[in-house]
Amino acid sequence: MKKAHVIFERGAHRWIVVARDPERPGHVIDTNEYVVEHAGQALLTDPGGSEIFPAVFAALGRVVDPRTIRAIFASHQDPDVISSLGLWLELDPTLRCHASRLWTTFIPHFGGDGQTMAAIPDQGATLDLAGLALEAVPAHYLHSSGNFHLYDPVARVLFTGDIGAALLPPDREGLYVEDFDRHIRYAHAFHERWMGSNEAKRAWIDRVSKLPIDLLCPQHGAIYRGADVARFLQWFSDLKVGIY
Amino acid sequence: MRASLRDAVTLRECVKRVVETCGDMKLLSVGTMASALRAGHAARGFAVVAADLRVTGDTLANSVRPLDQLADALTTLLAGVAVRRRRSAALRRAGEHGAGGDASPPLAAAIRAAEAHDAAAEESLRVLRLALAGRLDVVNDASAYALAAARTAKLETTAAGLEGQRLAEAARRFEEAIEGLRPSLRELSRLAGNLT
Numbered sequence: 001m002k003k004a005h006v007i008f009e010r011g012a013h014r015w016i017v018v019a020r021d022p023e024r025p026g027h028v029i030d031t032n033e034y035v036v037e038h039a040g041q042a043l044l045t046d047p048g049g050s051e052i053f054p055a056v057f058a059a060l061g062r063v064v065d066p067r068t069i070r071a072i073f074a075s076h077q078d079p080d081v082i083s084s085l086g087l088w089l090e091l092d093p094t095l096r097c098h099a100s101r102l103w104t105t106f107i108p109h110f111g112g113d114g115q116t117m118a119a120i121p122d123q124g125a126t127l128d129l130a131g132l133a134l135e136a137v138p139a140h141y142l143h144s145s146g147n148f149h150l151y152d153p154v155a156r157v158l159f160t161g162d163i164g165a166a167l168l169p170p171d172r173e174g175l176y177v178e179d180f181d182r183h184i185r186y187a188h189a190f191h192e193r194w195m196g197s198n199e200a201k202r203a204w205i206d207r208v209s210k211l212p213i214d215l216l217c218p219q220h221g222a223i224y225r226g227a228d229v230a231r232f233l234q235w236f237s238d239l240k241v242g243i244y
Numbered sequence: 245m246r247a248s249l250r251d252a253v254t255l256r257e258c259v260k261r262v263v264e265t266c267g268d269m270k271l272l273s274v275g276t277m278a279s280a281l282r283a284g285h286a287a288r289g290f291a292v293v294a295a296d297l298r299v300t301g302d303t304l305a306n307s308v309r310p311l312d313q314l315a316d317a318l319t320t321l322l323a324g325v326a327v328r329r330r331r332s333a334a335l336r337r338a339g340e341h342g343a344g345g346d347a348s349p350p351l352a353a354a355i356r357a358a359e360a361h362d363a364a365a366e367e368s369l370r371v372l373r374l375a376l377a378g379r380l381d382v383v384n385d386a387s388a389y390a391l392a393a394a395r396t397a398k399l400e401t402t403a404a405g406l407e408g409q410r411l412a413e414a415a416r417r418f419e420e421a422i423e424g425l426r427p428s429l430r431e432l433s434r435l436a437g438n439l440t
Contacts, residue, residue, distance in 0.1 A: 050327055050330070051327075053323055053326070053327055054320045054321075054323035054324040054327065055320070057249070057319060057320075057323040058316055058319045058320040058323060061252075061253060061256050061316075061319050062316070065253070065257050066253050067250075067253055067257075086330060087249075087323070087326050087327060087330065090248070090249055090326055091249050091250060091253065111330075
């Protein structure tokens with residue numbers, strides 16, 4: 001069963017992650033879904049695939065009223081990221097889904113109508129959540145050609161989609177990275193193959209290195225916090241990825 | 245089946261309110277008991293009534309706990325139904341595009357399988373509805389007893405000496421909390437009854 005955990009809380013501003021489902025079918029990759037809550041409104045990042053929707057929805061509902069979700073942020077177009085869109089829209093057909101402009105006519109194959117998609121331009125955008133300014137940070141070609149991450153400058157949380165992802169064995173259930181060197185072994189092959197361009201990687205590292213980050217939150221695997229954030233950026237910088 | 249994700253969310257939020265209220269009442273009753281213990285021998289009568297409130301608060305909090313699990317099961321069930329409904333609808337639409345509006349045999353078989361899933365989900369919903377109704381009966385009984393205990397405590401404050409005012413205040417807050425709980429319980433009964 002998936003569980004919801006609060007990873008940041010200051011007053012009515014929270015980040016919640018729905019993580020780890022030991023009961024998920026083995027043929028489905030495990031995913032993390034994050035909710036940003038601020039002043040009674042919520043935004044859901046990469047809500048996951050339709051196969052895991054019941055588990056995500058049930059876990060989320062334990063700590064958040066799903067009716068407060070106003071928007072969805074899709075880092076890219078993959079099925080494990082956004083194929084549950086149509087199901088979330090059943091709860092609220094007025095939900096808006098923010099994604100790269102490249103994907104605004106592709107993602108509606110998972111559901112929605114002409115009003116659902118909100119295109120993020122290539123250079124990024126600021127998304128308003130009840131007065132909280134969230135930054136859509138470009139991460140193109142990492143791994144998708146239209147790819148964004150989401151930065152919360154108040155909570156100092158960066159949601160990084162597939163960057164930082166680790167395909168952990170079932171016995172490594174921790175929510176946070178506890179031993180970086182042991183953890184990163186499970187991220188190595190994934191990043192080497194999935195991240196397509198060293199140039200794109202360097203541009204992304206330059207961009208996010210300037211941001212104060214307390215938590216780096218990937219869509220798969222454990223969360224990097226504190227000094228492990230810089231460790232990860234250094235590791236990623238040193239890694240040769242994709243075609244080289 | 246008419247029940248939807250929205251029904252599950254509405255019911256669950258109502259359960260959250262009930263569970264939270266009962267948790268607050270339990271804390272209040274524990275606080276009252278602690279006051280009685282601090283007052284010592286001089287407030288033996290107060291301690292007896294406070295102990296009664298404490299047991300009542302415990303009973304009520306324990307009685308609502310399974311509601312949380314039932315709301316969880318309902319949410320998971322109806323979320324699963326939503327997934328299957330989308331598949332069934334897509335299969336039916338595909339069937340309508342067949343020759344003469346008829347589904348091909350494999351498609352017809354898939355539609356029948358989807359309908360069998362729907363029937364199984366309806367049965368699960370019926371079982372959950374019964375379980376919710378049964379649990380709400382238990383909670384209603386516990387809240388009625390708690391209300392009686394709070395009112396008795398209020399009456400007994402007249403004989404509780406110096407501690408009387410504190411006990412009266414605790415009993416009044418306890419009574420108010422239960423009075424506030426009962427509309428949520430009625431709403432839960434209505435929501436559970438409408439799950440078809």
